[in-house]
Amino acid sequence: MPRWVDTREGGEEEVDDESTSEEEDDEEIEDQAVEEDVDVEEEDGEGNVDQNDRAASNAQAGPSGQRGKISISLGKKGLVCHVCGKKGHCAGFVGSVYHDCPFKPCYLCKQAGHTTMTCPFRIAPEHGCRQATGICSDGMLACVRQRELSGRRQDLHIEQNDWLVDAAVLKLHSRRCTCLEFHPTKDNIVVSGDKKGQVAIWDFEKVHERTVHGNMHRALTNNLRFLGPLHDMQCASASSDGLCKVFDVETGFDTVVLNMNPDGWIPGVTNERTWIMLYGLDVCTERQLIIAGDSKGKVYFADARTNKEIAQLQLHKKGNKVNTVHVNPVNCNLMMTGSNDWTARIFDIRNMPSSVGSSSSHASGNGSEDKAMELTCLDHPKVVNAAYFSPRSGSKIMTTCIDNRLRIWDYILSAGGPPDREIVHSHDFNRYLTPFRAEWDPKDTAERTIVVGRYISEDFGGAALHPVDIMDASTGRLLTQLVDANLATICPVNKPHPRMDVIISGSSRSLYAWRPVSEGNEDEAERARVAAEKKGGAAPSSDHFVSYDADDAATEKKKRKAASAAAGNLKDGSPAGKGKGKGKAGPLFAEDDDTPPSKANWKKKKDDNTEGKRKKK
């Protein structure tokens, strides 16, 4: 049985009882649409039927297969499409299926001439992908042959299991989760950061055990990285408050390594242009370096032993975020960054200019000045959310770009040129959500398995769910899609465990632990599934399900007090009042000085979405 943790008051009941009559509603809507003379009969994405069916049984089993024809009524005169503004049709959800505006390019691959529903990339995710050389449709024979030829061990690591959420901690954070990191030595521990600057430590085996360091930062915790097995309690963090800290995950005791805004926020003086935020972060254990990227295209190097800044360099175009920093896992001289300037870049740290001070003010040029270190630049057509070396050999490269493509280079040396593969995959949303970042599975010795959340939803037995995809980076093939009826929100943050068959997803304010359904456990999983279905997607068991309303600041304080009184690990429960604390927070800061850059004066345009709204409940 899945283990869900709900520590809010009333725990399970909260999530209970939603949408029991979902199917009837669906039918109603469909019927309606049919009645009102239908011009366009649903283009049915034949190709993905089986894919969906399989996952549908994973999710709300429902009357899965026999989902009747869905129709959209284009004949209605009164309708106005909120996407293109033209009359006579309307984009949006019909039940759990979204229909694109037929006059816009495909939402998935961005090409004109078809909609997402009929997109070749949706029907066959590997469509148009060149396979990596030496990879023959995943046959065992091909793997053996490859192994003999290259002398390297090539595991066939094909995920075929069904996965389900095994444990969850709901509302652990008070804002959306922004990053995740596994503890280097304690297998069951995952550390997560959120949009408010909190850092949480969760034991996904014990489920109820978690610690929240509430005031680690005063703005988004953008990245976390452990200092390594030798300092296994020490974790570094980079935040939009401009701080890079090293903190002890058990005690929460922290040391500031970098402070990009030493004068703080001075009303009337500081503004959004001058405030510096830290984004990308990595730790180089060999060199004892902490490397962080900022919101202005600079990268900072700090000595992890002294916690002092060594250098800062303008490695990317000015004014553009450096979203990720990654030190090559086998060659610590190599570093790669992914940035909002539409590039990923690879650097040789040895070529760092010797005379770089903390007050460097290089000017001129097109913005990215400190070229000495740069080995190559990987151009992209849009923002690069993430750029990572493969975790074992360090010789492959994968980037996540918001043009809805994952790009794979099979060898670093080819990184100057076009990628070996572009995998079309839906992850292009850029507001409201934490940016998607595709991750390598460090367990796969062949360095093929990758994990990435999907933005676009799919109909799983009547529910619109957003799967987490396990894909093969060498073929572009979708190996498995993770869905669970209890997890209906988008999962932008996902990490495969380095040693266990576990994937942790951060979705909204909650964390979820996926596990494959083992053969012996299928019955149990089935029961859990049925239970979940009966309850309308609610918590099957409180042993596996915790919710924790971290929203209200006062409640939070109370809770912390109680926790410290109890002087031990936080135990389940500590019933929190129903979170109402609106948590009036400027975009940048959670508390005090109320002059953070606020965009409250933004004009709002009504986003007339009503007719196409997805029916919930």
Next chain:
DNA sequence: AAGTAATGAAACC
């Protein structure tokens, strides 16, 4: 149950 705020990139002038 309908409305809305928070939010970020990019196109445009």
Next chain:
DNA sequence: TGGTTTCCCTTACT
């Protein structure tokens, strides 16, 4: 270069 507007399947709340 800077300010303004738009956009596209959000989410959690009133």
